[in-house]
Amino acid sequence: MTTALAPEPLLAVSDLSVSFGGVQALAEVSFSLQRDEILGIIGPNGAGKTTLFNVVSGLVKDYRGSVAMGGVDLRGKSPQRIVGLGLRRTFQNVRLFKSLSVIDTVLAGQHLTIRESVFDSAFRTPRYHRQESIAVQRAQQVLAFVGLGHVAPGDMATSLPYGGQRRLEIARALAGYPKVLMLDEPAAGMNATESRSLGTMIRRIAATGIGVLLVEHDMRVIMSVCDRIVVLNFGRMIAQGTPEEIRSDPAVVRAYLGDEVGA
Numbered sequence: 001m002t003t004a005l006a007p008e009p010l011l012a013v014s015d016l017s018v019s020f021g022g023v024q025a026l027a028e029v030s031f032s033l034q035r036d037e038i039l040g041i042i043g044p045n046g047a048g049k050t051t052l053f054n055v056v057s058g059l060v061k062d063y064r065g066s067v068a069m070g071g072v073d074l075r076g077k078s079p080q081r082i083v084g085l086g087l088r089r090t091f092q093n094v095r096l097f098k099s100l101s102v103i104d105t106v107l108a109g110q111h112l113t114i115r116e117s118v119f120d121s122a123f124r125t126p127r128y129h130r131q132e133s134i135a136v137q138r139a140q141q142v143l144a145f146v147g148l149g150h151v152a153p154g155d156m157a158t159s160l161p162y163g164g165q166r167r168l169e170i171a172r173a174l175a176g177y178p179k180v181l182m183l184d185e186p187a188a189g190m191n192a193t194e195s196r197s198l199g200t201m202i203r204r205i206a207a208t209g210i211g212v213l214l215v216e217h218d219m220r221v222i223m224s225v226c227d228r229i230v231v232l233n234f235g236r237m238i239a240q241g242t243p244e245e246i247r248s249d250p251a252v253v254r255a256y257l258g259d260e261v262g263a
């Protein structure tokens, strides 16, 4: 009898536990993420969502359980090394450099991945110029993809309206060709129209083959874009399923959704 080999998930989290002093931020959380998939992570304030992102991106190193990307164990790896494996994230609060223009912000996201030798960049070799012009082209494509194609590339990043700054952060993350993209409350502070179009954009990102982990409190965004949802409460996973399953799960409604269930 032959057995088909299941594809290695883009991201596999198994029995992940984290405690900060007496606070159990995560307790035995397990899930996996495939290509093209959008996995929502929801739960009340303090449920452990950002901590989960911090473990995967290498910022929190003291944990039990395992985290692997494409079968590679991330334990002990630096944040830069994990970026090199194809992970990008955005943060809960906007984090843009005040001194960088829009285009330079996106280029900064790419320079993490472009193989640029010190010799090439110091002496501005033809190879350096070739790589630089490819990078600028890529940056312009990514800006158009996130709906910032109309912005003057030389404008300062922080001069964009709030919604534009959030899109620019996603552009910076996408510029480095991620395999896995983690978005921490991308719709926070957006109005209904902005968050609807953000949702559409997240679907388009996943359609390019990227696996997306989406932490979000906006239930309309979560229910309309996610393929599956993981629900955390006090660090424990209380449910995992499709938006339909989650919407009608009594434990989830009790812990979290409450009145929002019809959203």
Ligand SMILES: Nc1ncnc2c1ncn2[C@@H]1O[C@H](COP(=O)(O)OP(=O)(O)OP(=O)(O)O)[C@@H](O)[C@H]1O
Pocket: 020, 023, 024, 025, 043, 044, 045, 046, 047, 048, 049, 050, 051, 052, 092
């Ligand atoms: N570096 C840290 N040191 C100590 N405690 C922490 C640290 N980071 C998080 N915590 C605690 O761990 C728990 C989970 O926090 P976390 O930020 O992961 O929640 P969250 O689900 O992202 O919440 P929110 O929806 O408010 O962003 C909270 O009790 C928080 O106070």
Ligand SMILES: [Mg+2]
Pocket: 049, 050, 051, 092
């Ligand atoms: Mg958080």
